[in-house]
Structure formats: C-alpha cells, structure tokens
Amino acid sequence: MSLNIKFWGVRGSLPSSPAPTDWTNHIEGILRNFFSSGYSDISQVSKFIQKAEIPLLGGYGAATTCVEVHTARCQLIIDGGSGIRNLSESLMSGTTGRTKGPFHILMTxxxxxxxxxxPFFVPHFIPGSEVHYYGVQSDLEQLIRGIFRRPYFPVPFEELKARVYFHVLEPRKPVKIEDFTVTPxxxxxxxxxxxxxxxSxxxxxxxxxxxxxxxxxxxxLGDDLPLYQGVDLMYFDAQYTLPELAEKANWGHSAAQVGLDIALREEIGQVLFAHHDPGARIEQVQELKRQTREYYESRQRFAADRNQTLPAVSWDFAYEGLEIKL
Ligand SMILES: [Zn+2]
Ligand SMILES: [Zn+2]
Incomplete structure (x- = not known):
C-alpha cells in the first residue's frame, strides 16, 4: 500500500489562467517547437507530447489550493480552493465508490x-452523505457556516443535505482519521x-x-520543527523570487530557496513548490525553477568544496493534476 498525494489546485491568492491571446501565442510556440524539433507528420504528435514536460505544454493550472491525500481505502482533503471542484466531479463520477463519504476536509x-x-463540493448537497471539517481555529463551525450564506451563495448552510461535523484540533497534537495520523x-x-x-x-x-x-x-521553529522532520514529501510555498520575498515581507508567502534550506537540513527527500502567483505564467514559473536550480547547485558545490556532503533533494514546482505515490 502506498500513500498518494494528488494536487487538484496549486495556484495562490486567486484562480488565474492566461488570457486567450496569451494561450494563442503559447500554442504558436509549441507548434514552432514541434517542427523545429524535426517532427513533420501528424502521426508524430503523440510522441512529441509524451516527450514534453506537462506544464511546458499545458501550464501549471488555474485552480487554487486543494490537495488530496489518499490510501487505497480512504482519503483526506486539504483546503477547499477552486481545485476542489474537479475533485468533487471525480468523486461523483462513481469510480471511487465513495459518493457519500465520509469526507474529511482539513482547513489550513x-x-x-x-x-x-x-460551496461547489457536491457531497454537501447529497442526502445521507457525511462531511467532516477539521481545523485549529476555535470558531471553525462559524467560519464554514459563513461561506454558505446569502447573498454570497444561494444555498444557506441550514439547507445542506449532508450531515456536517466539525472537529476543532489542538495545535501539535496528533489525531487519528481513518488510515492517517494528522498533526497541525x-x-x-x-x-x-x-x-x-x-x-500513513x-x-x-x-x-x-x-x-x-x-x-x-x-x-x-521550536515546537513547530517536527512538521519538517522525518518527512518524505514536503509541499512548500514558493510564490516569490528571493528579491520579491524581501519586498513583500509579512505578505505570508515564501521562496523556494527557503524551503530548500529546510529540506537540506532536515534531509527531506522530495519537495514540491507551489502557491504560484496569480500573475505567474509558464515562463515565470520556469524562471523560478531556474533560480532554484542555481541555488541548489551552489549549495551542493559549496559543501563539496569543503569536503562536506549534503543530502540529495529531489524538487520541482507542482502543477495542477500532478499525482505522487510515496
Ligand atoms: Zn493562499
Ligand atoms: Zn493565505
């Protein structure tokens, strides 16, 4: 059995997709690349696409934070950004056999x-389904109820058909949810x-x-250090470049280099960076990636020059729909 993580939304701050004219220019670039790579025939299109990195063709996605962590038997959902809509569609398609849950949603x-x-998570509207919310915030229930309220959304919380439960978590105290041990x-x-x-x-x-x-x-990090210890995969906020991080102090978002420093010290084998800026297009995320690679290689070189060894960290920038098996 493996622990699987699927990223249904990786964008930060606001759902955002390039404008149609930007997509048109991007597609022109892909077509030019197809022919300049030596391909010339329609039968070679699949091969060309399979060889390419997915986000270089299709981008990093428009939807905001929603991550699914699942085993073969059960699942957790982290946050209800716009990415939860596609997750909801997938659950409702019946292929998982879990249309009524129980669904467990952890709120950050x-x-x-x-x-x-x-409000677009369909199980809320299905009689007999069960939705559990978890969060450290003591007013968790009021916060969720406030989302289903007119005139922001036409169906008030009281009219939801699902049984909805709220679980206020204690900071840094593990809880067992189905196959998972969860610690905030x-x-x-x-x-x-x-x-x-x-x-799990x-x-x-x-x-x-x-x-x-x-x-x-x-x-x-003090009491929060264990979050980063004994970790196989870390999902880390990398909305900004290092200079932007300095300019945007107290905005609450980070840069990949900060995550790498933690990963190298704590020997985290795999890191995915996300919360891509709503204005960041494919080229900008690629530039973040280039700067991150430069930083990672310089840290490795610096250590090697002093006869020290740093652990290898496999890292990348997450895109919508990416699925990782641990
Ligand atoms: Zn956010
Ligand atoms: Zn935030």
Missing part, C-alpha cells in the same frame, strides 16, 4: 483562495495558517502552504 486557514471552492503545526502567515503533518503507510507528507518561512533554523 480561511483566506479566499482556500475556501472559494467549498503553525506556519508563518497572517490570520494565522496551520500546516499539517500526515503519516510508513510515509509522511508535510503540507506547508501558506507560509512565509520566516522561521528557518531549528531554534526559531
């Missing part, structure tokens, strides 16, 4: 980009935001979005 915080999709830790974000350490099948996933990563050293 309540900024718009993490709640905007919740504080991130560096306004209002605030709670990350989750999720353990002998594997550990650390969800660290949204965070500015202002605390990096073990001493600074």
């Amino acid at each position: 915080h309540f900024h718009w980009d993490h709640v905007i999709g919740l 830790y504080l991130l560096d974000h306004p209002d605030p935001c709670w990350g989750y350490k999720i353990q 099948q002998g594997k550990t996933y650390a969800h660290c979005v949204d965070t500015e990563g202002t605390r990096v050293t073990a001493l600074e």
